[in-house]
Amino acid sequence: MGLFDRFVRWGESRRAKEARARELSGELASAVELYLEAEMPDEAARVLLLRADAEGSVEQRVAFCATAARTAASAELRKKALARKALLSFDVIRARGGPSLRSELERVAKELEEAGELERAAEAYVLAGDSEAEVRVLTEMGAIERLEERFKAAETEVRKARAVADVRRRIADLERCAERRAALEAAKAALAEREDEVVEAAVRSIRARLLTGTVVDLAIDGTKVRGALGEEVTLGRGDATIVVAARAVSRVHVRIKKSASGEAILEDLGTRNGTTLAGARIHGPIPIGAGLRVELGGEVPCSIVPAREGPEASMAPAGVIVEVGGARFVAPLGELHAGPWRVDRVVSGGDAFVVLRTPEGAPRPILGELSLAAEIELSAGDELKSARGGPVRLCVLGGGGGA
Structure with missing residues (x-):
């Protein structure tokens, strides 16, 4: 080994020791920079994940995990960082409540699947309404019982969807035939079982034009x-x-x-x-x-x-x-x-x-x-x-x- 190579190695070792000291003293940002200067990307990625754990802001935690995934040289560490990022993103979506954009849920579900977090990925695909992807993930997990439950639930949903479509069609047909009383009775029976915006709109439309006065x-x-x-x-x-x-x-x-x-x-x-x-x-x-x-x-x-x-x-x-x-x-x-x-x-x-x-x-x-x-x-x-x-x-x- 030449003198120059020994000097470079000595410099890298010195930076690594200094990075370790900064890490132990809690100066994580400086530690990351020194690990990168010492050409130790996995150590830098590891410290970035520590920084993510210390952050109070979920958005900042997600950002540090994403940076760690880009920094890591190890495929295993990169996968771990991506998994942390995807899990945090999924928790944010669930905590937010209310309707989320389907594209956002599908993106997070895909990230979870690629990171090996299959159970969470299946949950995300359920929220996104992607039954095909959910079944694919459950199959990969070997979750036979959950697959059976999913198929039964899907069959039930199909039956319910057909029943709703039949009710909507029947109400529309009765309205076209001027049998408005029967249409309202059919709508009332359907709404007693489940809410349906289309049926409710049909009821409002029928009542708005219906003659009722003397x-x-x-x-x-x-x-x-x-x-x-x-x-x-x-x-x-x-x-x-x-x-x-x-x-x-x-x-x-x-x-x-x-x-x-x-x-x-x-x-x-x-x-x-x-x-x-x-x-x-x-x-x-x-x-x-x-x-x-x-x-x-x-x-x-x-x-x-x-x-x-x-x-x-x-x-x-x-x-x-x-x-x-x-x-x-x-x-x-x-x-x-x-x-x-x-x-x-x-x-x-x-x-x-x-x-x-x-x-x-x-x-x-x-x-x-x-x-x-x-x-x-x-x-x-x-x-x-x-x-x-x-x-x-x-x-x-x-x-x-x-x-």
Whole structure:
């Protein structure tokens, strides 16, 4: 060995001793530099891992582990540093909680797998939703029992996914066929088992357009009509079929219904301001006959006449036409005739629906290209025909308002 080589070796040995002394005194940063100058990368990597252990910041610990992996000459030490880095990264993701980026989880899972931390890698692949990679890692581990459990879980998930898809499809099909009540019942049953954003969105969409009130706006064979539905119709400021916005009117002021003989009658419901006919306050039910003109609360004119003329006569053959507050209502006092069909309001399971019924022998309504059931629930925007390619017989304009 030449003099120069002996001098270099002596210099490296001196730096190594100094690095060891700095390490023992806790000067780890200086120790790393001296180990590198002494061409001892594995010792430098080892001290970098010690620095990682001493750090309070997880991000700094991850950074030191990454630097140690790049510095180490030994494949074993490099693998150890990468494993420490991957484990720390995985712990950070799990501690963070909430949804993580799939790409971030997959990167950490791959690092764990390459570092030989197979159990943690399998956990990371589960969080990333990569079932194929999870099975690959479990197979490499020889975890037979966990593999069997995973296959059973996967089979269960597949069944659940199919069940959810079937429910979504069924709800969409029922909505297309205008069977909204059945669609809501199917959605309610599905949501009782598990939350599903798609099903919840479908429910909101159906309810937003569904007709539920006592007053509906329709176009029947081209004639616009505001129907006041029900066997009896009430007028009042609050909980009434037809809402009249006037302070002199009671919450439920008068009622129009059929008598036992089938005659339409008007009845004041014991109101404070009363109902007057030709200036006289009425008491008890009075027949509408050929028509009445009364004042509600002594100040709101209201006209009630039998529906005997024009297209409205065919819509409410036994009903009346009510004009109040500048609005006109057709009150069939039963089902509203809409071309060949009948419109009514029903309450089922706490929910109200405006239904369309097809009498026996009448053509079933056509919505788009679909022939519908004998009873359906109406939604705003429905356009129904009595024959494919024929004109629209019934158009649902929406729920009507008050007077």
